[in-house]
Amino acid sequence: MKYKKIDFSKYDIIHTNAEFGWWFRQKNKLLIITIHHNPFDKEFQKYTSIAQKIFYYLWIKPNFKKSLLMADKIVAVSRCTKSSVVNYFKLKKNIKVIYNGIDTDFFRPINCGDNKNKKTRILFVGNLIKRKGVDLLPKIMKGLGDDYELYFTSGKRTKIPKKLKARNMISLGKLNDKQLLEEYNKCEILLFPSRLEGFGYCVVEVMACGKPVVITDYSALREIIKDEKNGYLCEINNVDDFVDKIKMARKKLDDGGSFSSSRDYVKNRFSLKVLAEKYKKFYKLMALRKYE
CATH class of the missing domain: 3.40.50.2000 (Glycogen Phosphorylase B;)
Known part of the structure; x- marks a missing residue:
């Protein structure tokens, strides 16, 4: 695998996931972190193995927490995820909820014939x-x-x-x-x-x-x-x-x-169009705050 060095000077906003987001923190750049789920939620941890628990708590948790602390803004993909993270990490920061989106042009009704099986x-x-x-x-x-x-x-x-x-x-x-x-x-x-x-x-x-x-x-x-x-x-x-x-x-x-x-x-x-519009407005608002 060949790695490519990113030239961050071209960007005003850096948007990444929570697990290792702090790695991308740059001087004079806004850092936005998205949380897709809380891997430390007690309901999630119920279904993890000993090896997974060790990985999550010794490796992921310190990076996850550091990313949350260093982020200029945090996004969660649901209200449930937001609540779980706020309660677990005792966050004081305001988290914005923006739901994930899907390609509704691809996922659509198509004719697959009638179900001949009566079941x-x-x-x-x-x-x-x-x-x-x-x-x-x-x-x-x-x-x-x-x-x-x-x-x-x-x-x-x-x-x-x-x-x-x-x-x-x-x-x-x-x-x-x-x-x-x-x-x-x-x-x-x-x-x-x-x-x-x-x-x-x-x-x-x-x-x-x-x-x-x-x-x-x-x-x-x-x-x-x-x-x-x-x-x-x-x-x-x-x-x-x-x-x-x-x-x-x-x-x-x-x-x-x-x-x-x-x-x-x-x-x-939940369409990609709706998702894009929400992020477009969100990025504009963040950029305005950066240059105030």
């Missing part, structure tokens, strides 16, 4: 880790029965755990963006029982395709949807609640209801 097609997207609620999937599918099928991605894993090899659970393996777009459009409902998210990309991506979501009423996920309007919120770890809400989504579809308005909802709040 309800559910989709899970994410790494097969406990924090994502993967351990809940077999229990939820057992509660739903054979009229429902769950298609799930393998993420970084190549070996599928035995507990995910139920007859109504089908692995899709690791998908590229084009394949993911197809699966978003093939599915009827997205299931995402994650226990902690800094944002939740798959949720807004599938909503941009006009699909309903059944997600956890916790962390940043609850900020993304309007409950019972474009999706359903479920109590964390409550298998029965997830089963009931999936059936509610199915009934709404059977009764002729639609979730197509989800696309406009995402375009107006």
Whole structure:
């Protein structure tokens, strides 16, 4: 790998992530730090190994904290992330929330043909880790029965755990963006029982395709949807609640209801265009303060 030296003299603002942001601090330059999630949140740490804890606390934490202290401005990608970081680090600085954005020109409704299988097609997207609620999937599918099928991605894993090899659970393996777009459009409902998210990309991506979501009423996920309007919120770890809400989504579809308005909802709040406009205004404001 070849490294290129950056000429910082051309820039007024340096914008980077929190983990090692302080490394880029330059004299007479504004430093903006973005926090995508708080890796020291107690809910996040519940699902880390001993080796990961050592890495986070001995290596990441000192750099993370130093970046926060040296930043001229801090951005969080959700209110949940902001609250978690403020409470953990006892920050006095004001943190601005700017949600992540997705490419709504790419993530869109496409025709993938009719679902010839009469079973309800559910989709899970994410790494097969406990924090994502993967351990809940077999229990939820057992509660739903054979009229429902769950298609799930393998993420970084190549070996599928035995507990995910139920007859109504089908692995899709690791998908590229084009394949993911197809699966978003093939599915009827997205299931995402994650226990902690800094944002939740798959949720807004599938909503941009006009699909309903059944997600956890916790962390940043609850900020993304309007409950019972474009999706359903479920109590964390409550298998029965997830089963009931999936059936509610199915009934709404059977009764002729639609979730197509989800696309406009995402375009107006979580598109790259909206993200760019917010950062454009933010950068201008920061630059004006620099030269006051």
